[in-house]
Amino acid sequence: GAFAQSVFFFPYLLTVSVVAITWRWLLDPDFGLLTHAFKILKIPAPTFLTHPGWALPTVALATAWWLAGYRMVVFQAALGDIPIELLESAVIDGATFVQQFRRIILPLLKPSFLFALVLTVISAFRTFGQVLMMTEGGPGRATEVLALYLYWNAFEYFRIGRAAAAGVVMLLLTLLLTLIGVKILGLGSELQ
Numbered sequence: 771g772a773f774a775q776s777v778f779f780f781p782y783l784l785t786v787s788v789v790a791i792t793w794r795w796l797l798d799p800d801f802g803l804l805t806h807a808f809k810i811l812k813i814p815a816p817t818f819l820t821h822p823g824w825a826l827p828t829v830a831l832a833t834a835w836w837l838a839g840y841r842m843v844v845f846q847a848a849l850g851d852i853p854i855e856l857l858e859s860a861v862i863d864g865a866t867f868v869q870q871f872r873r874i875i876l877p878l879l880k881p882s883f884l885f886a887l888v889l890t891v892i893s894a895f896r897t898f899g900q901v902l903m904m905t906e907g908g909p910g911r912a913t914e915v916l917a918l919y920l921y922w923n924a925f926e927y928f929r930i931g932r933a934a935a936a937g938v939v940m941l942l943l944t945l946l947l948t949l950i951g952v953k954i955l956g957l958g959s960e961l962q
Contacts, residue, residue, distance in 0.1 A: 786836070
């Protein structure tokens with residue numbers, strides 16, 4: 771119900787710094803809550819933020835947790851806009867749930883998928899604060915994302931040309947991935 775929706779949406783209301791600090795605290799190799807849970811279970815705790823193989827997926831998971839609530843609201847609104855009469859008539863015509871889902875619900879959700887895809891692509895390229903606060907691009911350079919590369923070149927090393935080029939690359943990749951998503955979802959004609 772409404773309580774579950776609020777619980778899922780709540781993380782989206784937090785700032786990136788609160789999200790990053792919370793996850794860093796949960797995953798701290800010495801005092802983290804998750805580390806403590808592993809110790810209780812007598813299982814060696816993975817070093818989520820300091821192991822090159824775990825760091826990027828961990829940051830991605832924290833980011834997905836943070837942003838999932840907004841995507842949920844988008845899809846919930848889209849599902850609420852599907853005319854119930856359409857589904858009722860499909861049932862009368864003998865459509866199974868799977869057929870209703872494939873032939874009615876999914877096609878009507880395509881614009882929401884595109885919207886969520888565009889938001890996710892933009893969010894992926896804007897991933898900066900959580901990486902900076904959780905891993906600082908490490909271990910090594912395992913979590914150095916394009917936005918962090920841009921930041922370091924612009925404000926740490928004062929290589930403005932490289933930073934500008936990275937910004938252009940971010941823009942072009944965002945556009946390219948969005949266009950690919952439009953093509954895959956078959957929404958090209960609907961957007962014209």
